[in-house]
Amino acid sequence: MKKILITAGPTREAIDPVRYITNYSSGKMGYSLAEAAVKRGFAVTLISGPVTLSRPEHLAEFVQVVSAAEMAEAVKKRFPLMDAAIMCAAVADYRPVCISQSKIKKNGGNLLLTLERTEDILQTLGKIKQPHQQLIGFAAETDSLQAYAQEKLRRKNLDWIAANLVGRTDRGFQSDDNAVTLYGAHGEIIDFPLCSKRELAEKILQAIFPESSSF
Numbered sequence: 001m002k003k004i005l006i007t008a009g010p011t012r013e014a015i016d017p018v019r020y021i022t023n024y025s026s027g028k029m030g031y032s033l034a035e036a037a038v039k040r041g042f043a044v045t046l047i048s049g050p051v052t053l054s055r056p057e058h059l060a061e062f063v064q065v066v067s068a069a070e071m072a073e074a075v076k077k078r079f080p081l082m083d084a085a086i087m088c089a090a091v092a093d094y095r096p097v098c099i100s101q102s103k104i105k106k107n108g109g110n111l112l113l114t115l116e117r118t119e120d121i122l123q124t125l126g127k128i129k130q131p132h133q134q135l136i137g138f139a140a141e142t143d144s145l146q147a148y149a150q151e152k153l154r155r156k157n158l159d160w161i162a163a164n165l166v167g168r169t170d171r172g173f174q175s176d177d178n179a180v181t182l183y184g185a186h187g188e189i190i191d192f193p194l195c196s197k198r199e200l201a202e203k204i205l206q207a208i209f210p211e212s213s214s215f
């Protein structure tokens with residue numbers, strides 16, 4: 001049985017005990033991929049940031065994390081045992097340098113938060129990937145989809161990248177539907193027009209793992 005690791009959802013980066021930085025990711029795309037991968041006979045490890053979706057059935061493992069650092073630790077520990085990884089999570093790129101231990105009080109002036117880069121988990125996996133492992137990333141862009149996606153494919157040493165436009169209400173973050181273009185490391189370009197994330201997940205897995213079939 002092939003083992004696949006899938007990340008989903010946003011991460012939360014704490015500012016103080018009551019506030020955090022996050023993004024609009026709902027986790028629907030990653031959860032749909034996990035469900036579709038189970039149906040195709042994969043042993044699925046789902047590593048999820050905070051979402052309101054119910055846990056897919058028949059997973060090999062379900063790991064809930066909150067921050068980018070927790071997600072990085074959970075992913076890096078398991079990746080060497082996997083045949084493939086699909087990084088669908090919208091990991092925060094920046095986190096506050098200091099987390100205040102008490103609630104930050106407001107005053108008359110502005111509040112300046114200093115943020116530092118989080119680890120790019122996908123890029124780390126690209127560096128440690130073995131020849132038998134397939135690594136798939138996502139790219140959410142507001143413009144220049146193809147150029148940014150293909151640059152990421154090369155820079156992060158991926159086998160595939162699924163790129164989608166965000167900033168539109170009919171697709172992407174929060175929506176039940178999405179349209180993506182899949183770019184392969186060997187020059188493949190496959191367009192998947194707007195459809196439900198559930199259907200899209202099936203189509204993406206069919207394209208990447210044609211030898212597996214859904215039951």
Ligand code: C5P
Pocket residue numbers: 007068087088089090091092093118119120121122123136137138139140152
């Ligand atoms: O560079 P960018 O953030 O647009 O790349 C998106 C891809 O990288 C997604 O697959 C996402 O899951 C992954 N990523 C990551 N760790 C980060 C940022 C993004 O794994 N800190």
